[in-house]
Amino acid sequence: MKGELLIKNVRLLDSRGEHGKADVLIGEGKILGLEGGDAERVLEADGLVLTPGLCDPHAHLREPGQEVKEELATGLLAALRGGYTDVASMPNTTPPVDTPEAVMALVEKARNLGYARLYPAAALTQGQEGKLLTEARLLKEAGAIMLTDDGRTNEDAGVLALGLSYAASWGLVVSVHAEDAGLRRGGVMNEGPLSYRLGLPGNPAAAEAARIARDLEIVRYVMSRREGQQPSTLLHVQHLSTRRGLELIRQAKAEGLPVTTEVGPHHLTLTDAALESLDPVYKVAPPLRTQGDAEALMAGLLEGTIDCIGTDHAPHTLAEKEQDLLRAPFGIANIEVAWPLLYTELVLGRGFPLPTLLERFTDGARRVLSLPPVRLEAGAEASLMLFDPHSERAVNPAEFASKAKFSPWAGWKLQGWPVMTLVEGRVAWAHERLGVGT
Amino acid sequence: MGAGVIAMEQSTEKPKHLLDFQGWSRAQVESLFETARMMQEVLERPVKKVPALTGFTVATVFFESSTRTRLSFELAARRMSADVLSFSGATSSMAKGESYKDTLLTLDAMGIDAYVIRVDAAGVPHQAVKWLGKPVINAGDGWRAHPTQALLDAFSLLERLGTLEGKKIAIVGDILHSRVARSNAELLPMLGADVWLCGPATLLPGELPKARLTTDLREALQDADAVMALRLQKERMDKGLLPSEPEYIAGYQITRERLGWARPDAPLLHPGPMNRDLELEGTLAESERSLVERQVANGQAVRMAVLYHLLVGRRG
Incomplete structure (x- = not known):
């Protein structure tokens, strides 16, 4: 042939x-x-x-409504240039992607572009307001690959329990930005000696750990009401940033809870020391943590507690990022550098096994999204x-x-x-x- | 100004900016204080003006409003014959959404030689250095630094105490949100002092590199050589960081009685503006212990010295 x-x-x-x-x-x-x-x-x-094409379970492509920051045409081309063939987009757009029509519009537009394939995530709650659930079944039929209120935190534990339970019944994973809003307060960087010295509001590691602990408890509760029905994944914890959060997830996985997690390239390669420059380019949520956290995350990635790399590609305009550290938006655009960055820093720099890193960029991420693994074979x-x-x-x-x-x-x-x-x-x-x- | 000052300037390698005290040595600070003492003499003359900065234009760029600091800087610049361009964010294009960078580059196009920047967020003066090729003086950025305030505090303390070597300086109040506390905690230890920072647990940072932190006012004031009270922002109560004003007064107001825990004659400082009867009891600010007026007067001399060091040093 x-x-x-x-x-x-x-x-x-x-x-x-x-x-x-x-x-x-x-x-x-x-x-x-x-x-x-x-x-x-x-x-x-x-x-x-x-290799198989890379798969990103977490990118902000900003359509609809925030095309000044990014649009499908630029974000999905950036993804291709980063080696990605499959990208899950986050729904914290303007308006939020919370209807089947909005999901279909994104799918259609991405298909016509012919760049990386798009798998839109849809909002877990209407308007991402954390109150009323969206139409999980209809959203899934329209092409939604996960539900999330990412961009916001799920403050109401009861709503998250309902959402997890309902989404699971239609085979949809729910992903969460796991930070306790009350503990996080107005934090713009990791809380610690450096934030104290720089006089910047700190976001403590406890904000992430406390929220993960709560969410894992909710998973235990939801599972207890689903005797005999064991989904492969129920809750996906986004952008893990702390050693303590990792320990909680390691323990939950040991129990057999259907939980997955990801880590971003920035949390593996940068630390809060970068904020010494006072440059808002380093402002991201959750914040860059300590070297100890980064080391722990690398170990977690190696052992598989961390299932995959999620870029949390979060583009903003230069003008937005040239505001001050209190006002500049959170986020780092990285989908074009994620693979070479971690190949260089982890594989070449630290002897991280190449096939393992590739797994976290491909099948690990595909598992979170319930996509089949890809093998290089006829x-x-x-x-x-x-x-x-x-x-x-x-x-x-x-x-x-x-x-x-x-x-x-x-x-x-x-x-x-x-x-x-x-x-x-x-x-x-x-x-x-x-x-x-x- | 005498030629001797200029000769002294050229003999040392000076920082180009005053953002905080990183990159500043004790010798450089002491040289600055020498200049400030000369400026004090200028300020005691009938004609309080020297030609040192003739032909220079200093922009005071206040993205956050402040009357006292701005007036002090502007008078300092004018007394050295600099032209002064005064920009206030609240009444300008900033209100229409213009960025810091665009605002500063617009000013730069007008031929500014040095910038004095005040802003409510940490780090903007550092960013400004990247955008501008001129000396930048931080007149207060968020909770982070207010180096000229610390310089005038240290200068006033040196006047009264003679030396800071081994002296215990207690700073009391809302440490967490205080750029004055942070800058003093950086500068005073450089000059040999032991700095104690004291306040309610909810208004203390976890740690600061060269300072002792305590919630125990008695421990902080005991045998202190000087005591500084900080302004308490009333919005701390709104944010739930403090239960009430009476609660603060009960725990942390500097009273005559509590001042008795410090060494006899230990001076009392306050960076202003004061909340009378909140952080300080009644008329303490006017007592013989108070350095408050001296701080304001010295602020001008110190700011003249800073402008002189950064501007004239560069020309040479």
């Missing part, structure tokens, strides 16, 4: 490990085989690595990332596809940059140096 694209001499890597070099034939949206063959186009990929869907493990390039935000053309990692020299991303067999994006048109 003649394929559309032959990727020659490429190293294969999926969650199971490295599989040596192969000549990967792609056609009809699938991997046709790993032993070469005729193709319309041939790409010599010696020295490059082919017959598999050809939604793939090709990356260059060797060439070093500095992060240059001016070149980002994202509208947020600034970054806390600007100037960091990274390896592992994606050079091509295929979606369902089609070259959706390729670095110009490959000479492969899209």
Whole structure:
């Protein structure tokens, strides 16, 4: 059979490990085989690595209503350039995505763009107001992949219990921004010696830990009312940032609770020490924590307590981020650098096993979203990332596809940059140096 | 101004800005105080003006309103013959949503030589340094720093005590939200003092690097060489950080009786503006112990010295 694209001499890597070099034939949206063959186009990929496409369970693409910060066209292209083929978008937009019509509109628009595939998350409560539940079943039919009031915190424990219970009955995972609003107060950075010295309102680790502890208790309660029905995942804790939060989730998983969690690239590679610069580019929620927290999160990622990397890609305009630390919005745009950043810092810098990191970027995230795992084998869907493990390039935000053309990692020299991303067999994006048109 | 001051200036490598005391050495602070003492002499003359900053333009950029600090800086600049451009965020384009950066770059296009910035949020003066190529003086940023206040406090204390070496200085009040406390806790230990910060538990930070923190007023005041009371913002009660004013008074008001725990003649300071009968008992501010008026007068000399060091130092 003649394929559309032959990727020659490429190293294969999926969650199971490295599989040596192969000549990967792609056609009809699938991997046709790993032993070469005729193709319309041939790409010599010696020295490059082919993997399943990355999957992000947590990105803010800002549509509808906040297109000044980001839109699907820029956010999903940024995702492709970051090696992502699948992205879950958060519903804290204007208005919040809380109706089936809004979900369908996003799905339709993303499909027409032909960039990374979009899986919208919808609001757990109407208007994300934390009071009345949304139409979980109809939202799921429309294409919603999870429910969340992310952007806000779920202060009413009773509403969250109802929401978890109801969403589970329709097979939808609920994800939570786990911070206690009362403990967090107006905190703009990690509470600790540095926040005391800098005179900035602190957000204590206890705000996250207390809320996770509460939410896990709610999961135990909801499970007790669902005898015999064991969903694979019920609650997904977003952007874990503290050692204590990790310990709570580790314990819950040991009990067998259907709970998953993610960590953001920034919480693994930056600490509150960055706030010494007083630059709001480092303002994010939850805040950058201590080195001890970052070390704990890396260990949690390695052992699997942390299921996946969630970027929490949160673009804002430069003008918004050039306000002061009290007024600038929370968030770091990172979907274009997440993979090379963690490849460089974790794999090259700390000896973190490459297949494990890839698993957290792919199947780990897919499990949270109830998407099937992807293997590099004949017959598999050809939604793939090709990356260059060797060439070093500095992060240059001016070149980002994202509208947020600034970054806390600007100037960091990274390896592992994606050079091509295929979606369902089609070259959706390729670095110009490959000479492969899209 | 004598030529000797200028010669002294050129002999030391000085920080370009006064944002806080990072990058400032004890020797640099002491050199600043030497200049301030010369400025004091200027302020005692019938004609209180010198040509030191002729041709320079100083912008006072107050994104947060303040009368006293702004007047003190502006008078300091004018007494050295600088031109002064006065910008107040509350009455300007800031109210229409213009950013700090755009505002400052607009001023910069007008040919400003130094900026004095006051703002209600920590860090804006640091950001301004990145945007502007000129000296920036922090006139108070949020809860973080108010270095000229600390300088004038230290200067006033030195006048009275002679030295700060080994002296116990107690600062009492809302430490958590106080840039005055933070800057003093940075500067006074640099000059050899032991700084004690005292206030209600809900208004104390967890720690500060060079200071002792306590909720026990007696422990803080016991044998203190000087006592500073801070202004208590009434909004702390609204936010639930304090039960009531009487509760604060009962625990932390500086009274004549409590001042007796300190060393005899230990001076009393207050950065102003005062809430009479809240943080200080009745007429204590006018007592022989009080340095409050001296602080205001010294503020001008110290700010003249700061402007002089940052501006004239750069020209050379």
